[in-house]
Amino acid sequence: MFFLQNTKRFIRYITCFPRQCRCKSDAAFESKKHRIKHGPSLKDFIIQSTGASDVPNHPPHIPYLPENYGDTSKRKVYFDVYGCQMNLSDTEIVWSILQKEGFEKTEKEEEADIFLVMTCAIREGAENKIWNRLDHLRGYKRRRSVSRNRHKPIKIGILGCMAERLKEKLIEKEKAVDVVAGPDSYRDLPRLLALTESGQTAVNVLLSLDETYADVVPVRLNQNSVSAFISIMRGCDNMCTYCIVPFTRGRERSRAAASIVDEVRHLADSGVKEVTLLGQNVNSYRDVTEQSGRSDTQLATGFKTVYKSKKGGLRFADLLDKVSSVDPEMRIRFTAAHPKDFPDEVLQVISERPNICKMLHLPAQAGSSSVLERMRRGYSREAYLRLVAHVRAVIPGVGLSTDMICGFCGETDEEFEETMTLMDIVDYNVAFLFPYSMREKTTAYRRYKDDVPDEVKKERHARMIEIYRRKCQRLHEAEIGNVHLVLVEGIVPKTGQILGRNEHYIKVVFDDVEIPSGEGNRGVKPGDYVGVRILSAKSSVLTGVALYHSSIGEFYKDYGWADRGLLREQNA
Numbered sequence: 157m158f159f160l161q162n163t164k165r166f167i168r169y170i171t172c173f174p175r176q177c178r179c180k181s182d183a184a185f186e187s188k189k190h191r192i193k194h195g196p197s198l199k200d201f202i203i204q205s206t207g208a209s210d211v212p213n214h215p216p217h218i219p220y221l222p223e224n225y226g227d228t229s230k231r232k233v234y235f236d237v238y239g240c241q242m243n244l245s246d247t248e249i250v251w252s253i254l255q256k257e258g259f260e261k262t263e264k265e266e267e268a269d270i271f272l273v274m275t276c277a278i279r280e281g282a283e284n285k286i287w288n289r290l291d292h293l294r295g296y297k298r299r300r301s302v303s304r305n306r307h308k309p310i311k312i313g314i315l316g317c318m319a320e321r322l323k324e325k326l327i328e329k330e331k332a333v334d335v336v337a338g339p340d341s342y343r344d345l346p347r348l349l350a351l352t353e354s355g356q357t358a359v360n361v362l363l364s365l366d367e368t369y370a371d372v373v374p375v376r377l378n379q380n381s382v383s384a385f386i387s388i389m390r391g392c393d394n395m396c397t398y399c400i401v402p403f404t405r406g407r408e409r410s411r412a413a414a415s416i417v418d419e420v421r422h423l424a425d426s427g428v429k430e431v432t433l434l435g436q437n438v439n440s441y442r443d444v445t446e447q448s449g450r451s452d453t454q455l456a457t458g459f460k461t462v463y464k465s466k467k468g469g470l471r472f473a474d475l476l477d478k479v480s481s482v483d484p485e486m487r488i489r490f491t492a493a494h495p496k497d498f499p500d501e502v503l504q505v506i507s508e509r510p511n512i513c514k515m516l517h518l519p520a521q522a523g524s525s526s527v528l529e530r531m532r533r534g535y536s537r538e539a540y541l542r543l544v545a546h547v548r549a550v551i552p553g554v555g556l557s558t559d560m561i562c563g564f565c566g567e568t569d570e571e572f573e574e575t576m577t578l579m580d581i582v583d584y585n586v587a588f589l590f591p592y593s594m595r596e597k598t599t600a601y602r603r604y605k606d607d608v609p610d611e612v613k614k615e616r617h618a619r620m621i622e623i624y625r626r627k628c629q630r631l632h633e634a635e636i637g638n639v640h641l642v643l644v645e646g647i648v649p650k651t652g653q654i655l656g657r658n659e660h661y662i663k664v665v666f667d668d669v670e671i672p673s674g675e676g677n678r679g680v681k682p683g684d685y686v687g688v689r690i691l692s693a694k695s696s697v698l699t700g701v702a703l704y705h706s707s708i709g710e711f712y713k714d715y716g717w718a719d720r721g722l723l724r725e726q727n728a
């Protein structure tokens with residue numbers, strides 16, 4: 157069994173192994189026979205896959221570097237990041253790896269030697285944006301290659317989900333691309349980029365069962381930001397029928413808790429005031445190298461998973477406990493939490509810790525049980541609503557956000573109306589709303605028809621946006637007169653006002669004035685916690701007046717954590 161599984165991985169491995177021999181024709185190079193003759197041996201692979209040697213488990217420490225390994229020191233890299241927060245976090249891992257190898261970073265296109273585009277493949281629209289960017293980069297590369305004062309032509313690398321989805325087809329389709337690297341091959345980037353120095357293209361789209369980049373300390377792209385993202389797991393095993401993520405990011409795996417806690421401590425020491433823990437489904441986090449001694453309790457009925465539930469190890473509730481204990485003045489957020497396995501222990505730790513934001517991303521995706529069944533979400537409308545009621549009972553004042561898809565395969569008018577009524581009942585504070593986009597490889601692609609016409613998808617999408625904005629506006633108006641604890645992020649460029657976020661991650665703006673602190677009055681700067689009285693509300697932003705400097709401990713001290721909402725004083 158071991159041999160069979162690993163032979164499969166071996167064959168995939170060598171098919172993505174870059175060219176390093178002297179075969180003359182491309183056809184000869186492309187043949188499988190050639191690759192088997194000139195690629196790494198099975199012994200090399202087994203050493204790598206079992207870690208049964210001193211050779212670390214990942215490239216670029218593989219022992220067969222090409223002779224023409226080019227010098228990339230001081231090459232300037234320009235990053236383009238598309239897609240989700242996980243992509244931002246991955247870019248910080250990539251930058252950490254490249255910085256160690258002597259690369260530099262630039263924010264100016266004209267200074268760049270290498271453009272690295274971190275891509276997203278979740279919807280066709282996301283990919284189209286990236287194709288447009290590649291059109292621009294192709295033209296830029298051509299213009300730069302004829303310019304006299306440059307010695308080296310620029311290189312273009314495509315990273316992330318689109319790289320994984322399209323693999324070498326990306327280079328066939330877009331000739332300007334030099335490097336294609338999937339989400340699990342970032343350690344290999346220095347080598348892949350070095351290969352391009354001698355004019356080769358390089359592809360590594362091998363997915364891993366164990367890569368978590370746990371030992372790579374990400375280097376933040378925006379060093380001034382008061383908030384940071386931390387990936388606590390990679391991949392997804394859920395296989396929702398519409399979703400490409402399990403195919404582009406591979407199998408689910410959790411990063412060791414100790415390395416996460418270390419990173420949080422390091423961020424706290426460098427002045428970061430808010431971290432968001434990232435995973436496709438944080439509730440299935442499990443560090444099997446540690447023991448918690450406790451097990452999860454879940455709502456008994458109406459939820460099921462497609463994979464065997466995990467036993468033993470340290471769970472998400474334990475991780476939250478550890479992370480939130482690092483610095484009581486650091487706000488902790490996390491996303492996303494799949495509704496199908498939401499343990500009570502997680503709710504409990506959120507309700508007890510003042511620095512864990514009372515805001516949950518609980519993506520419903522649809523409001524109709526039959527659509528949810530076709531999506532293979534593992535819960536019905538009724539079970540989801542029961543969970544919402546339960547969450548609100550355990551954490552009063554909790555904010556909720558969601559992702560919703562309209563126009564999924566076979567969605568009837570009646571089924572869509574159920575999405576509208578679910579949004580009406582739940583009253584989300586934040587919602588990300590998408591028209592369905594069919595993706596190749598997914599179960600929906602194989603099993604269902606993308607039969608809702610585009611105009612209908614557009615119209616349903618517009619209706620979702622309308623109800624969401626209308627309800628949000630009402631929710632926000634109800635906050636007028638209340639005082640929110642706002643973490644200051646920076647300045648609104650147009651108005652010069654101060655911009656921050658409340659506990660529900662809603663933007664709050666207010667005028668820059670001196671306010672009381674422990675030691676007299678002083679102005680406001682990024683990273684400060686400020687008590688702000690809300691004066692007016694729009695659907696996506698609140699406006700208020702700053703009252704005083706505060707802290708998490710100070711602001712909530714008069715309130716029992718279990719029954720507090722957002723506010724400290726009402727109409728005082």
Ligand code: 5AD
Nearest residue numbers: 398399519559560561590591592593
């Ligand atoms: N079409 C539209 N939206 C999608 N999402 C995932 N796959 C698709 C798709 N094929 C949405 C889901 C998910 C969010 C990240 O993107 O709502 O939660």
Ligand code: SF4
Nearest residue numbers: 392394395396399401
């Ligand atoms: Fe995609 Fe479902 Fe996994 Fe989320 S949980 S990444 S929607 S497969």
